[in-house]
Amino acid sequence: MxxxxxxxxxxxxxxxxxxxxxxASKSLQSGGNSSAQAPAKAGAGSNADSFPSTGxxxxxxxxxxxxxxxxEERVGNAMLSKVDPSASAPRxxxxxxxxxxxxxxxxxxxxxxxxxxxLGLTRNAEWIKSNSSAQVKIEGxxxxxxxxxxxxxxxxxxxxxxxxxxxxxxxGANRLSVVSYGKEQPSCSEHDEPCYQQxxxxxxxxxxxx
Amino acid sequence: xxxxxxxxxxxxxxxxxxGAFGILESGAADVFLxxxxxDFQKISLAVAGIQNAGGPEWLGxxxxxVLKKDVKRSLVFDLVDLPSLxxxxxxxxxxxxxxxKAVFNQAAGNGVSVVVWGxxxxxxxxxxxxxxxxxxxxxxxxxxxxxxxxYAGNPSVLRLMAHRFADELVxxxxxxxxxxRTKIAYVVQHASVREIAVMDYDGYDARQVTADGFLxxxxxxxxxxRFLLFTAYRSRNTQDIDMIELAxxxxxxxxxxxxxxxxxxxxxxxxxxxxxxxxxxxxxxYLLDTRTxxxxxxxxxxxxxxxxxxxxxxxxxxxxxxxxxxxxxFLMSADGSNVRRLTFxxxxxxxxxxxxxxxxxxYVCRIHKEYKLCIISPDGQNRMQLTxxxxxxxxxxxxxxxxxxxxxxxxxxxxxxxxIDADGKNLERLTFQGTRNSAPSWCPAS
Numbered sequence: 001m002x003x004x005x006x007x008x009x010x011x012x013x014x015x016x017x018x019x020x021x022x023x024a025s026k027s028l029q030s031g032g033n034s035s036a037q038a039p040a041k042a043g044a045g046s047n048a049d050s051f052p053s054t055g056x057x058x059x060x061x062x063x064x065x066x067x068x069x070x071x072e073e074r075v076g077n078a079m080l081s082k083v084d085p086s087a088s089a090p091r092x093x094x095x096x097x098x099x100x101x102x103x104x105x106x107x108x109x110x111x112x113x114x115x116x117x118x119l120g121l122t123r124n125a126e127w128i129k130s131n132s133s134a135q136v137k138i139e140g141x142x143x144x145x146x147x148x149x150x151x152x153x154x155x156x157x158x159x160x161x162x163x164x165x166x167x168x169x170x171x172g173a174n175r176l177s178v179v180s181y182g183k184e185q186p187s188c189s190e191h192d193e194p195c196y197q198q199x200x201x202x203x204x205x206x207x208x209x210x
Numbered sequence: 211x212x213x214x215x216x217x218x219x220x221x222x223x224x225x226x227x228x229g230a231f232g233i234l235e236s237g238a239a240d241v242f243l244x245x246x247x248x249d250f251q252k253i254s255l256a257v258a259g260i261q262n263a264g265g266p267e268w269l270g271x272x273x274x275x276v277l278k279k280d281v282k283r284s285l286v287f288d289l290v291d292l293p294s295l296x297x298x299x300x301x302x303x304x305x306x307x308x309x310x311k312a313v314f315n316q317a318a319g320n321g322v323s324v325v326v327w328g329x330x331x332x333x334x335x336x337x338x339x340x341x342x343x344x345x346x347x348x349x350x351x352x353x354x355x356x357x358x359x360x361y362a363g364n365p366s367v368l369r370l371m372a373h374r375f376a377d378e379l380v381x382x383x384x385x386x387x388x389x390x391r392t393k394i395a396y397v398v399q400h401a402s403v404r405e406i407a408v409m410d411y412d413g414y415d416a417r418q419v420t421a422d423g424f425l426x427x428x429x430x431x432x433x434x435x436r437f438l439l440f441t442a443y444r445s446r447n448t449q450d451i452d453m454i455e456l457a458x459x460x461x462x463x464x465x466x467x468x469x470x471x472x473x474x475x476x477x478x479x480x481x482x483x484x485x486x487x488x489x490x491x492x493x494x495x496y497l498l499d500t501r502t503x504x505x506x507x508x509x510x511x512x513x514x515x516x517x518x519x520x521x522x523x524x525x526x527x528x529x530x531x532x533x534x535x536x537x538x539x540f541l542m543s544a545d546g547s548n549v550r551r552l553t554f555x556x557x558x559x560x561x562x563x564x565x566x567x568x569x570x571x572x573y574v575c576r577i578h579k580e581y582k583l584c585i586i587s588p589d590g591q592n593r594m595q596l597t598x599x600x601x602x603x604x605x606x607x608x609x610x611x612x613x614x615x616x617x618x619x620x621x622x623x624x625x626x627x628x629x630i631d632a633d634g635k636n637l638e639r640l641t642f643q644g645t646r647n648s649a650p651s652w653c654p655a656s
Binding site for chain 2: 054144
């Protein structure tokens with residue numbers, strides 16, 4: 001593995017050198033034109049097996065140094081395709097909160113099920129059992145403190161703890177799915193402990209259809 | 211919150227309350243970066259003005275303002291003001307006239323090493339408009355006009371011309387490419403929707419690059435800045451790692467394993483993608499060879515591992531693991547061997563990023579219940595706290611020259627992106643639009 005990385009580094013360096021010399025003779029264009037204007041829509045090329053070449057390519061906007069008699073450099077706008085923010089259509093929700101399903105709350109930095117949360121989950125389990133066709137999604141949420149990344153992991157731990165608890169209460173694991181929203185979808189937007197407590201939650205929703 | 215001190219007042223009006231957002235004003239005892247070391251002699255540089263050579267009145271002044279800020283942020287130059295030295299600003303023309311020579315002599319006599327000046331014009335003909343800018347450089351060491359640059363383009367690249375010229379100055383005096391043309395990706399939030407956006411390194415020219423209508427999180431650049439990788443909630447229930455090519459808007463889902471797929475990091479050569487996925491249970495680190503698609507698991511333990519960041523030589527990774535309870539920063543070789551813990555102070559250390567010169571790692575540290583930025587050497591020495599005060603700081607990201615960091619700081623309902631020198635000086639707010647901007651990532655190439 002190490003050797004592989006090293007070999008590639010050398011290959012990349014020589015490629016970059018070729019690229020640089022090739023570039024100097026190419027043109028005085030800097031930055032480049034943004035001719036392609038395809039909107040960045042989700043879904044395009046969503047084949048997870050595809051991976052475009054991410055090897056380093058020279059940008060074509062290298063500095064050329066101060067010149068005694070400067071020739072004109074055309075400065076192109078940095079390349080960014082345009083996206084239409086109005087294209088962001090609200091998604092169809094295939095899920096609904098159920099008044100019968102209660103949120104369960106967690107301690108700071110914790111994903112342990114408290115006694116109170118356990119009682120709530122027992123009631124939730126009864127409802128899920130009596131609605132035998134219901135598919136339930138368990139969302140794990142966090143308060144705003146801490147990093148976005150670690151809160152995603154923490155939120156997943158909470159969601160999975162809830163799932164495991166429900167499975168122990170006799171719910172089929174195939175009826176339960178989990179997702180973590182970290183601190184990205186708070187239910188309460190104040191910045192104090194009562195609100196933080198409300199955000200550290202496992203939230204259960206019923207999925208309608210498959 | 212009570213003590214509000216105004217710093218970094220510049221012509222454009224980028225003012226900020228240092229007390230309110232927390233800057234470590236002293237105490238930056240350990241400074242490793244040569245350009246910020248006490249014995250590093252900054253090069254004294256004066257911008258003698260960008261004259262208007264036709265076009266709107268603001269033109270030259272605007273370019274001059276952008277250029278001056280770039281020069282200051284470079285940390286290579288000490289920006290001096292000629293009038294404050296008693297030197298009258300005059301049009302310097304080609305630098306060959308006797309007026310210009312008199313200014314150069316006075317400047318050199320006052321210890322100014324470099325004098326920069328120029329002119330700019332904007333011509334409109336019908337719907338077309340064209341900006342021309344010329345910058346010239348006098349060097350007191352050789353006592354001559356050492357050269358210049360001429361730029362042409364449409365008015366939308368006005369700032370970019372100034373950035374480009376600033377980077378040429380840095381290049382001339384350090385051999386480094388400068389940072390003024392670099393970009394920062396980040397997350398912009400509208401209500402509960404989060405999308406990826408890109409802005410210039412100074413906060414201008416912000417553009418949204420996704421419009422999915424739900425959650426796109428934590429962007430990271432490819433090493434050459436052609437691509438952004440980020441976590442995308444394709445449906446509301448799956449978190450994949452997506453990649454977008456900025457020039458075309460073309461988009462790929464590159465990791466879709468089920469479970470949580472987060473914190474992508476391409477290796478410095480662009481050929482390996484390190485990321486965290488929970489598809490085999492808890493969050494673990496994996497390495498994907500982007501050419502063969504071979505996937506290798508790097509961590510094996512019943513706890514959360516995430517947030518990999520490559521050493522600049524591509525041989526090691528720093529990452530977060532909560533294998534000891536709370537999250538801590540660890541190091542390992544790029545093949546998953548030789549794992550060792552880096553942080554021991556405090557019970558919450560996360561979001562590590564390896565500096566481009568390899569000698570430091572910045573991360574989020576929890577100190578007295580506040581989430582601030584800390585810096586540590588990869589050998590565990592020289593830990594220092596970079597930011598202080600209220601606000602939840604997150605997502606540190608190094609500038610390509612290793613002299614600055616960007617990060618987000620959340621105070622009550624507002625979250626904005628800030629730049630800070632690697633020694634804790636010169637805190638500068640970069641985002642002013644909207645109320646919630648977060649998760650900045652600095653493009654690693656100039």
